[in-house]
Amino acid sequence: MSSLKNKASLSRITEEFPRVIPSLGAIGLGFFVTGVLLFFFGYNPIQAYATLFEGAFSDIYSVCSTLNQATPLIFTGLAIVVAFSANVSNLGGEGQMYLGAFFAFLMGYGVSLPPVIHIPLTLLAGALGGALWSLPPIFLKAWGINEIVTTLMMNEIATLLTSYLTIYFFLEPTALMPETYRIKDTAVLPTMLPRTSLSWALVVGLACVAIVYYIVSRTSLGYKIRAVGLSPKAAEYGGISVKRTWVIAMLLSGALAGLAGSGITMGLYGRFIPGFSPGYGFKGIVVALTGLVTPIGALFAAIFFGAIRSGSISMRLTTGIPKEIGGAMEGLILVFVSIAYIIEKYYARKETGTGGERAGG
């Protein structure tokens, strides 16, 4: 990496470009196979994809909607980048995000402060919620219990717990569907452009991309995370405490997933809605992996998948194709990414080894 830094930016792009090919190939194959499935069920895939991209990029409002859809994915994608870099298989982004969203609601609703203090405090409350929810699985991992199943279970428990707290303690009495009271206006993130819903959460997300990039590639903590991710044994031998690095990476990952939740509570709904997530936590895995497990790559991937999501909503309106097709395509892309790991030699030197872990006790 460092030797590449010194070269001119143009030659850097040409050198780095081949690394993107497997991701692009996986995305292309995902589109192709989904298109074949659509064709098989009597839809016109070309027309479908045309409306999808029109719905995602045609005017300022659709671009704003794309960026809004991308914002939570930036956070959950970054959460996965940090965890997978340390070889921690954090599949609990979903639950950490729910707790983050709920903690942000508590801080936004329960406290009265001027916006200058209230907004950062509410953001931090969300990060704290996510980090707290990531603590039990990582302590269990350090204690010898694999994190894959525990994080998955923590997801389900988080969904039920936040739904329970909403319905039994903070229920908005006039609402048709269960939701909490509104947070105070001082904690609401304003929209960036008038007459759009584009929230300032996007800017927080971009700042997090920069921070995570700096931490992972420029600090000693990032060095430790990457060393543990490449080979825990070698890192331990080199004097790095593997367990402590796991815990720090997981807390960071949980905090980022929690920020995704605060962004949604403060920027999108202004309240907590149980079960709001269409799987942002899991989509973060697709985002991180197609982004080559790097912060910058995750940013681009998040915008791309945000476009698919906002586009598939308008695709449903014009062509009648269910919007779930967009989610299905992401699943396919993840399978193709795992195939790309096999066929692409560029992945050989960047093995994250996320599968090289015991899955049980």
Add this chain to the structure above:
Amino acid sequence: MQERRLEREGKELAVKLISTRGILRILPTILLITFVVGISTYILASVAIMVLPLVMASLIAAMLRLAVPYALTSIGETISELSGIVNIGLEGLILLGAFSATYVTYFTNNPWLGVVVATFVSALVGFVHALISSHPKGNQLLSGLGINLFFWYFTAAMLIMVWGELAAGNSPDVPKIPQIQLPFAGPFGTISPFIILTFGFGIVAYFVLYKTAIGLRLRAVGENPAAADAAGLNVARIRIIVVIIGAVLAGLSGAYLAVDQQGMFLRYMSAGRGYMALAIVVFGNWNPLTVLGGGLLFGYAEALMIRLAPALGVGIPPQLLQAIPFLLVLAILITARGRARAPSSLGKPYKKE
């Protein structure tokens, strides 16, 4: 040097494989279960003391019915994990099995044909996962997660594409698998063929895995692929075959949910069973018989939840009752720590040296 090392590893492997996964290892887990089952049964009994025999009989029947998807899926996963391959994609495979069985049954009116097609398609998806995960550079976690994501959304989309926007939550009713009449048990003594199939699979899997040469080879591949390779076993081929078997059992439990238990496809009807199956395998210490027992325990927990909710439900929030199985999984993983011993190469791709 290389040969000597392999010879030593081979000897160690032989010792490991002979020592059975004994019941003593999971004693604390069994105590926990006894405690949970005891307490919950006591609550139930005190609620319904007047009609106890009837309640217990119907509870056991419900337990058997609800245990099938847990047990069948986790027995399949046990076989696949003993060869060293984890399949996180069980959740997706259950949904695939459920949807394809409903789809075929809807258009042919023959639930058995639905089950056959579900078997076939889940074998096909299992084959893809097997190819990826038996490759030296393959990533089992990503492939499995991709399978889950894809079928989670794809079956929801198919529901709308096949039956229209109005059917957003569930498919129309389809014919169910006919139940088997038990001898001397009267008009209510019917049992699903899948229950018999599940017990059959569990017992057969135990004997094949732990009492035959085929099972020994399979476990050798999971414990030490290098030694198994040196002994002339085709590691990749064995792994591919067992991963397909595991996928088929997950698909079958999906088919059971759709064309036996519910008689329709419900969106997201797998409801986390695929993830819980992963924990049941750890709980059962990779022994098909204890895994079968773990499946029955989850069936019992679900049956209790269904019975308890209306009986005590006024005071207890439904979300807390729904959280019980997930909390149970965490408790099981914590108590099984150190006692359950995973196959040594579990989740690690095998690279030839």
